[in-house]
Amino acid sequence: MIRDFIYLKANTVEEALDLIDQHKEDYKVICGGQSLLILMRQGLVAPEHLIDIKSVEELNYIQFDEKEGLRIGATTTHRTVELSPLVLEKFPVLVHMEENLASIQTRNWGTIGGNLCHGDPAGDPGPVFMALNGAVKIASKQKTRTLTLDEFFIDYFETVLEEGEILLEVRLPPIPPRTAVVYEKFNIIKNDQGIISVAASITLNNDGLSCNDARIVIGAAAPAPIRAKETEKLLIGEKISKGLLEKAGEKASEEADPVADIHASEEYRRHLVGVLIKKMVEKAWEQAKAQVK
Amino acid sequence: MTKFNVINTPIHNVDGIAKVTGRAVYTFDVNLPHMLHGKILRSPYPHAKILNIDTSQAEALTGVKAVVTGKDTLGVKQGIWRRYKELCDEEILARDKVCYIGEPVAAVAAVDEDTAEEALDLIEVEYEPLSAVFEPLEAIKEGAPLLHENAERNINVTRHIEWGDVDEAFKQADYVREDWFRCSSQAHVCMETHCAVADYIPEGKLTVWTSTQSHYYIKVLLSDVLGLKENDIRVISRYTGGGFGSKFELDSAQFCSSVLSMKLCKPVKIVLSREEEFMATKRRTPMFYYLRSGVKKDGTFLAKEARVFTEGGAYTAMGATALYLTGFFQSFPYVWPSYRYDGYRVYTNTAPTSAMRGFGAPQATFCAETQIDLIAEELGIDRIDIRRKNAMYADYEVPGQATIQSCGLSECLDRVEEWIKDRGKLPPHHGIGIAAYGFMSGGIFNWFNTPYAFSSAVIQVNVDGKVDLFIGSQDMGQGSNTTMSMICAEELGVRVEDIRLHMGDTDKCPVDLGAWGSRETLMQGNAVKMAAAEAKKQILKYAAAKMSPNIVYDLDIKDRWVHLLARPERGLSYFDVVKEAIRGKEGQPIVARGHYTPHRKGMISPAYSFGVQAVEASVDSDTGKVTLKNCVTAHDCGQVINPLGLQGQLEGAIAMAAGYGFIEDLPMDEGKILNPNLVDYKILRTTEMPETTVMGVTTYEPEGPFGAKEAGEGLTNPTAGALANAVFQATGTSIKELPITPEKILNALRERNKREKK
Numbered sequence A: 001m002i003r004d005f006i007y008l009k010a011n012t013v014e015e016a017l018d019l020i021d022q023h024k025e026d027y028k029v030i031c032g033g034q035s036l037l038i039l040m041r042q043g044l045v046a047p048e049h050l051i052d053i054k055s056v057e058e059l060n061y062i063q064f065d066e067k068e069g070l071r072i073g074a075t076t077t078h079r080t081v082e083l084s085p086l087v088l089e090k091f092p093v094l095v096h097m098e099e100n101l102a103s104i105q106t107r108n109w110g111t112i113g114g115n116l117c118h119g120d121p122a123g124d125p126g127p128v129f130m131a132l133n134g135a136v137k138i139a140s141k142q143k144t145r146t147l148t149l150d151e152f153f154i155d156y157f158e159t160v161l162e163e164g165e166i167l168l169e170v171r172l173p174p175i176p177p178r179t180a181v182v183y184e185k186f187n188i189i190k191n192d193q194g195i196i197s198v199a200a201s202i203t204l205n206n207d208g209l210s211c212n213d214a215r216i217v218i219g220a221a222a223p224a225p226i227r228a229k230e231t232e233k234l235l236i237g238e239k240i241s242k243g244l245l246e247k248a249g250e251k252a253s254e255e256a257d258p259v260a261d262i263h264a265s266e267e268y269r270r271h272l273v274g275v276l277i278k279k280m281v282e283k284a285w286e287q288a289k290a291q292v293k
Numbered sequence B: 001m002t003k004f005n006v007i008n009t010p011i012h013n014v015d016g017i018a019k020v021t022g023r024a025v026y027t028f029d030v031n032l033p034h035m036l037h038g039k040i041l042r043s044p045y046p047h048a049k050i051l052n053i054d055t056s057q058a059e060a061l062t063g064v065k066a067v068v069t070g071k072d073t074l075g076v077k078q079g080i081w082r083r084y085k086e087l088c089d090e091e092i093l094a095r096d097k098v099c100y101i102g103e104p105v106a107a108v109a110a111v112d113e114d115t116a117e118e119a120l121d122l123i124e125v126e127y128e129p130l131s132a133v134f135e136p137l138e139a140i141k142e143g144a145p146l147l148h149e150n151a152e153r154n155i156n157v158t159r160h161i162e163w164g165d166v167d168e169a170f171k172q173a174d175y176v177r178e179d180w181f182r183c184s185s186q187a188h189v190c191m192e193t194h195c196a197v198a199d200y201i202p203e204g205k206l207t208v209w210t211s212t213q214s215h216y217y218i219k220v221l222l223s224d225v226l227g228l229k230e231n232d233i234r235v236i237s238r239y240t241g242g243g244f245g246s247k248f249e250l251d252s253a254q255f256c257s258s259v260l261s262m263k264l265c266k267p268v269k270i271v272l273s274r275e276e277e278f279m280a281t282k283r284r285t286p287m288f289y290y291l292r293s294g295v296k297k298d299g300t301f302l303a304k305e306a307r308v309f310t311e312g313g314a315y316t317a318m319g320a321t322a323l324y325l326t327g328f329f330q331s332f333p334y335v336w337p338s339y340r341y342d343g344y345r346v347y348t349n350t351a352p353t354s355a356m357r358g359f360g361a362p363q364a365t366f367c368a369e370t371q372i373d374l375i376a377e378e379l380g381i382d383r384i385d386i387r388r389k390n391a392m393y394a395d396y397e398v399p400g401q402a403t404i405q406s407c408g409l410s411e412c413l414d415r416v417e418e419w420i421k422d423r424g425k426l427p428p429h430h431g432i433g434i435a436a437y438g439f440m441s442g443g444i445f446n447w448f449n450t451p452y453a454f455s456s457a458v459i460q461v462n463v464d465g466k467v468d469l470f471i472g473s474q475d476m477g478q479g480s481n482t483t484m485s486m487i488c489a490e491e492l493g494v495r496v497e498d499i500r501l502h503m504g505d506t507d508k509c510p511v512d513l514g515a516w517g518s519r520e521t522l523m524q525g526n527a528v529k530m531a532a533a534e535a536k537k538q539i540l541k542y543a544a545a546k547m548s549p550n551i552v553y554d555l556d557i558k559d560r561w562v563h564l565l566a567r568p569e570r571g572l573s574y575f576d577v578v579k580e581a582i583r584g585k586e587g588q589p590i591v592a593r594g595h596y597t598p599h600r601k602g603m604i605s606p607a608y609s610f611g612v613q614a615v616e617a618s619v620d621s622d623t624g625k626v627t628l629k630n631c632v633t634a635h636d637c638g639q640v641i642n643p644l645g646l647q648g649q650l651e652g653a654i655a656m657a658a659g660y661g662f663i664e665d666l667p668m669d670e671g672k673i674l675n676p677n678l679v680d681y682k683i684l685r686t687t688e689m690p691e692t693t694v695m696g697v698t699t700y701e702p703e704g705p706f707g708a709k710e711a712g713e714g715l716t717n718p719t720a721g722a723l724a725n726a727v728f729q730a731t732g733t734s735i736k737e738l739p740i741t742p743e744k745i746l747n748a749l750r751e752r753n754k755r756e757k758k
Ligand SMILES: Cc1cc2nc3c(=O)[nH]c(=O)nc-3n(C[C@H](O)[C@H](O)[C@H](O)COP(=O)(O)OP(=O)(O)OC[C@H]3O[C@@H](n4cnc5c(N)ncnc54)[C@H](O)[C@@H]3O)c2cc1C
Pocket: A028, A029, A030, A031, A032, A033, A034, A035, A036, A037, A053, A074, A075, A078, A100, A101, A102, A103, A106, A109, A110, A111, A112, A113, A114, A115, A116, A117, A118, A122, A123, A124, A125, A161, A165, A166, A167, A168, A191, A192, A193, A194
């Protein structure tokens, strides 16, 4: 059961940061509540003050700029991202990711900021944003800082957010030419959390044949989403072949560090990493190649 | 043939509008003045002695009104098998020792839930942990820790069924096959968790609102454990948010709220949390199954031997019935000239296992149907042909057990065969699996030891022709309220909207044993039909005076029209006749009764449903992931009463049974359930549902109302087996362990590839 708490509502970023500052001994930020309320109901989190930022409208936006790329405000819901024509045009992979993220009810409430700050290694946006070379803007009453998503996740349900800080926005640079980004998760029932997920961004050289750059991210395979850097190295400079994909799959399953739980064994998770890597790299490669023509 | 006006027409649930508009008051919604809230303290140990319970600190907490432990109860060991005292072994509030994680040890009533929960933390229980055992095959071994003194080697119940000369028949067999299977557990996952509001008044009367499948059972069981007279207890259960077998035994919410209310003379409400629901209510019985079958070269079945060890959990619950029924339905729906079954229910330090939709038959059907496909494959016989060759038929007698009066199995096989043919060539990695099944339409057993008829109904026809129908059956979402209204309307000759239904209240309704064992349509239905026929007879007596037929039997009522059978256009308005009839009866409304108890109907049930299901699934050979595509069911439930109800039952059954087949499980570590929440316990949702089709195969069941049989639990029997066979068709490997997870499929594929390489 949820323990009693004092509910405080912020309407602006400034108000939110003030409230947090005033109650820093014992508080928790709540946005859509989709993750936090579960923890509170299980008694795992019992804050004295709950600071609600869901109505902070200045963080509810999706903006695109050819130079800067895409900016998504922290209180933007999953559903808003999913239905945005702008996102569909510029970052279709995000729409695909959202369509498979939880139920519509959860997507209507859950926010991008809440999802990232919850720090669930099985979350979908994390790996995709990492593959897109994204960054986050974070602020406290004292300071504002920007970090790459590669630096953001630390451990199970732990991020670099310090006491007093909130996440303001996610920034995704424009997708480079001859680049495709794809994402898929493996789950047993549709729209459930992934048992393993893989995001792959492949950039081809001018020749349209060899790989110029690769960003490969694996979700749910370690305490936080991880970049499969060895796998990336293996791909860069190479031309696609069955053998290459096979090797990439093997390498990535080595790089992953999954643990067994009731949903899958460690071995099976490693196997899935291999399967998904092969599939995603091939898919991204083909899509990138199609752009070269 | 009489044409029906109501039967076999699609009628929307009579409770539907109340439910979707939120007017339906479930127990969860009951709030009484001065009501207190209760919480239950549960054992963290799978096996431990209770040395002492100190409740003083909890009692001292502001807002706490009472704390009770087993010492405050009569300590009655209770259970539904009341005729067999040794099988009544559960006290609900443990006094001396606990046998599973989640077993109740104390309960608190306080001004609100928060306070009650806080008080639980203040109760100090001193336990002496005992060594525990979790697996039936371990628990049955010599020297394993014992749960109950009188149960040597932890054997709780054994069941033996045998006919024919099994050993001799095996000698005649051309082909003998042996397999081991493992059937997992499953949670009922009712939308409404177990809950009760108990209100005891100083005059010595107790009223309990509760979510149950049988208000009559709960009333009697409460009287057993509380020392009150049966009829000083009133149980009210107007709406029940799902049952599936989990709600006809006495539960901790009902018992603890009653004990607390009796102590305080105030209403006490207890609603179990979802976690409690998973960890400490009953669940589907896991089974280890050994099967040996002997057949002739041409596929004729000769002999079958089955041995089963079930994980009983800490208490008997309804597990004894599951043990018998799995043995009986293991032979279904085929003619096995000889058969031997030995079942052992073994106590373990886990949450008790009990009844769940299908009651042991889904397990049996999974094992049996998987093995039959393997036999057919081995012998090179078509899988439909082998089933057709051995199918049960009308008037077949299961030796010493049952007589099958109506059986549409062969037709079901034909229909499914046609569908498979029409489906044509399947895409790669697709397979269609089939499973044939049967089920009972209510049990004939009276282990509850009731002197009442199994089902009763009372009808009162009022001056405006509106009909009050009083029934004891419980609608828990399966639609029995609608079914009974339809049966009543058809027999009496009125419309469904003319019926005012009274149910879910032991003070107002006649006794019915409740909604389990797929018994309502046949048993309550027969009682309702009898009452309606009697009421009609009374009405027709008055019509006869006006219409002067040769004999009163020449009259009938259809759609509110009282008429001569031979000349239907000649008649009178039903409403007018009723008014006159009541006037003629010194102003008394027309009252009639009906009842039903099966007699001389073998050991199990008065009637059996049959069916065949085909499941089409695809299997991803890289990951082992299964996707359901189509599910087609030919079901013989005798005369269909409500086609909409049948469709609803079928779709619900598929969601539940397919979930059992490939998703749902209750993994444990040292007796602790690891997924007691709906994040980790997965169930099928609409997005995973395949296309479903039901092909009604109509037979006439002489024992059923208008020829009807069950369409409730039977539909959960085939799906796990059909799914397993679909995987077999798609991949060539057969998985003998439920649930059929992607990981198991992948491992099996690897094994096979290794074997093939060698
Ligand atoms: C049934 C279900 C299924 C789900 N399935 C998926 C899935 O398939 N894939 C997936 O990725 N996710 C899934 N989720 C998780 C869901 O996406 C997240 O719960 C949601 O995005 C969290 O957002 P929220 O606004 O509700 O966060 P909240 O629950 O309000 O907060 C979550 C955490 O983030 C903190 N927080 C919130 N906003 C900020 C901020 N701006 N700055 C700092 N801290 C903040 C809170 O303090 C809290 O610790 C599922 C959730 C549910 C309930």
